[in-house]
Amino acid sequence: MRKLQAQGIHHITLVGADRQTSIDFWEGVLGMPFVFEQPNLDSALESHLYFDPGDGRLITIFTSEDRKPDPERTSTEPGAVHHLAINVSKATFSQAVERLDERGIKHSGVKDRGFMDSIYFTDPLGFLIELAAYRFEPPAGSSHAEVLLEAHKIRVAKGDYNIAEVHLADAIEAIILRSQQSLSDDRTPKQAY
Known part of the structure; x- marks a missing residue:
């Protein structure tokens, strides 16, 4: 028996509400360029939006104009995704509280994780987002x-x-x-x- 060897995350797809809510949040709040759009090839009534989180990989969102944002916290039951952690520089992280506050976005404040610092908040659909900033840089050639x-x-x-x-x-x-x-x-x- 042999493994199916992973070599990184190709993309993560989330279920969104309407198209503009996704664009406003992922690009307008988190700064991820909106790089590609096509129909959801498995559901003709949905669009499939692609955003670049900064490393060339992708976060994609299925959107439908029939769905409206619901800020109720998404499921934390077994099998559900608890949160998505997004890497930010220390310079960006040091501005995160101020920039979330100026938008009126409730957040956790800075959390000490030992090897990184984190701030948590939810997207317009109640999905938990973590901004994470490492406290170290790996040596050249290491991860x-x-x-x-x-x-x-x-x-x-x-x-x-x-x-x-x-x-x-x-x-x-x-x-x-x-x-x-x-x-x-x-x-x-x-x-x-």
């Missing part, structure tokens, strides 16, 4: 996932409850030690003063 895997190992070995910035810093150092060569025979920490 955020690699740093988190290494930080997890360090956290577990230390018996700590959750990942903290010290685990991230140690993980980055460990990855660099493995991936980048040095002319030094001894790369351990030194007292230079």
